[in-house]
Amino acid sequence: AQSVTQLDSQVPVFEEAPVELRCNYSSSVSVYLFWYVQYPNQGLQLLLKYLSGSTLVESINGFEAEFNKSQTSFHLRKPSVHISDTAEYFCAVSDLGLNYGGSQGNLIFGKGTKLSVKP
């Protein structure tokens, strides 16, 4: 079964510093990849996604993620973070080969990484 690992449960960083949130998934032939952001007591919002094409995808607020098939990774990066980036970030994978008749839905989520940006 597909699985997603977010290696860091918490990442503290100072404002204007760069940050990388790591995400690895178990091997699969074809996948769609997503990063979601969640602010306290709110639902998840899509940050960016990889479906096909360029392996580097960007969001409108300066985040980017690179799909690396050989390393089965989809790490999220930002060159300079702001206080407002403080949130929890979830990596998710849609396995196109998944048996939908089984017990799982179509997105497998990591356990999340809490990004805390300090002044």
Place this chain on the structure above:
Amino acid sequence: DGGITQSPKYLFRKEGQNVTLSCEQNLNHDAMYWYRQDPGQGLRLIYYSQIVNDFQKGDIAEGYSVSREKKESFPLTVTSAQKNPTAFYLCASSIDETYEQYFGPGTRLTVT
């Protein structure tokens, strides 16, 4: 504006009572999902539905029930059989199995 609504935002119940959480979407999405979120555990799938009048159990369906009588609505009932019902519940929808999911604002359920 299109989107997903969940009501209420906060819900309090006594142990032993069933409670139903509402989820409505006007995005014309076929697929809908219910997740449970607990601190440090990410999102765990409870139930999902890919089409009206059909739904499938997720990873933690025990103690929960759903219905999908209309495309727009996918209510979740937390029954008294659910041993640890206190959690944050998130509803989502998607165009089909291969596209991103859109999430509602969530319902925080507290059972005492």
